[in-house]
Amino acid sequence: MDELYRDQILEHYKRPHNFGVVEAADLEYEDTNPFCGDEQHVTIKLGEDDRVAEVAFEGKGCAISTAATSLLTDELVGMTRDELLRLPKEYVLELLGIDISATRMKCAMLGLKIVKSAALGKPAEWEDEGEAGNPAEAAAF
Amino acid sequence: MTVTAGAFPIERVREQFPLLEREINGTPVAYLDSGASSQRVLASIEAVDDYERRHHSNVHRGSHTLSGEATEAYEGARGIVARHIGATDPREVIFVRNATEALNLVARAWGDANVGAGDRILLTEMEHHSNVVPWQQLAERVGAAVDWAPIDDDGLLDLDALRALLERGPKVLAITHVSNVLGTENPLAEISAMAHDAGALVVADGAQGAPKQPLDVAALGVDFYTITGHKLYAPTGIGALWGRLDLLRAMPPFLGGGSMIRKVTREGTTYADVPARFEAGTPAIAQAIGMGAAIAWLDAELGMEAVRDHERAIADHTLARLPEVPGLKIFGPPPGPERLGPVSFEIDGIHAHDVSEILDRHGVAVRAGHHCAQVLMERLGVAATARASFGVYTTTEEIDRLVDGLEDARRVFGL
Known part of the structure; x- marks a missing residue:
């Protein structure tokens, strides 16, 4: 089996979960990977308890960015905005379950960055490369 | 060889x-990524090494032997570039960091002095960001408008559409010689003639075009042409702007500092003639020598x-x-x-x-x-x-x- 392009990754790439747009979304954000121009658009509907009730994403991306956001959006229902902001990058890496090289880290983190930006309502000041990132700082906004 | x-x-x-x-x-x-940056030819590596080990000093500054040798090698590289691109006068060759800096230099120094509110700037859809952003910035500074010459479905520039856009009377056409995505070579000689008939100057981005073919800036008919060393088998941090001497001489400086002055007093500064006017500060001497050596190798060996x-x-x-x-x-x-x-x-x-x-x-x-x-x-x-x-x-x-x-x-x- 391929180390990087495991069946699970390819499955999420070819048939991403939660692909589309949530109608009448409460939170949404669109961003690009400046390295390659890939775009993702995340829409989130909150329930009466202010927790994520529905989430969807759309866009064009590579296997890694698409699978990462597909896997991530599977996990978000029931989370508060604060919990979204506290998600560390390791959360996505564990979902992916593969080694991500430095050159592909921006691909893997694109969806998480957009989810955080949607929760903040503005671009998340969040370093997605190198260090683990500091979700507490992001949450302090 | x-x-x-x-x-x-x-x-x-x-x-x-x-x-x-x-x-x-x-x-x-x-x-297969030479379009991003080529590998270095031994002649260039060795020229840089020899310069760093045996000849380094600052250029245009001292009367001692080493400064003389460094100056001679640096100016020698300018001469090699000038001959390679068909420039009649080495003073028309300005050393810059890369093609991006060359295009910024033109957009700033020529653009600010010659493009004003309501004027038009014509770009093509196949431009690299380096030949887009400086012009958008210029348009924003002075209140000019930007037009885009389209490509056809084969990836060739639509010359009829270009002609129509030139009829709007742009001050400048900024166009790549060879597309860094499509591999399209634009017919610059024909396009330059069209642009000049319409009263527009032509700024050609040669980052991709220069490493692939013989160059004769006079035959191409362009007013400015840019090259970058690191796509020409030479180091990073060096490139060249070629411009028509009369245009360069009429342009105000881009960056201020050492080397680009004639005289500095408390009241103000008068500027040096070209090319020094556009080479403020200590230049990338070793890199320029490396670019000269790479180009000399291309011309002599291939x-x-x-x-x-x-x-x-x-x-x-x-x-x-x-x-x-x-x-x-x-x-x-x-x-x-x-x-x-x-x-x-x-x-x-x-x-x-x-x-x-x-x-x-x-x-x-x-x-x-x-x-x-x-x-x-x-x-x-x-x-x-x-x-x-x-x-x-x-x-x-x-x-x-x-x-x-x-x-x-x-x-x-x-x-």
């Missing part, structure tokens, strides 16, 4: 590029006619073989006189990043992404492409390895 008609001396050329001995993932590198024939042969081979890969789409014109490298493509069902990642496992280096040409990407309707780009050392066997790697990518993705 000598200039020979017929067979390109590919083996002897490859011996001049030490990096090609590198292995990537256990196989010799097939470096000749740019042979370089162009090789580029076209590799592009033709790539264009012939890539369609063997199912689901592969090529962007850019079919083989022909206006088609050079690079060759950009996408494969249905595999993103360009993943293509590049899998090719790397085979030691094949290509670029994946938007290639700093997002206006063109939008026109092509893609976010990213994979791109194979070539150099004087590129072989048809390396292209065959590219095709094999793409077959493997399809296998990995279960296609």
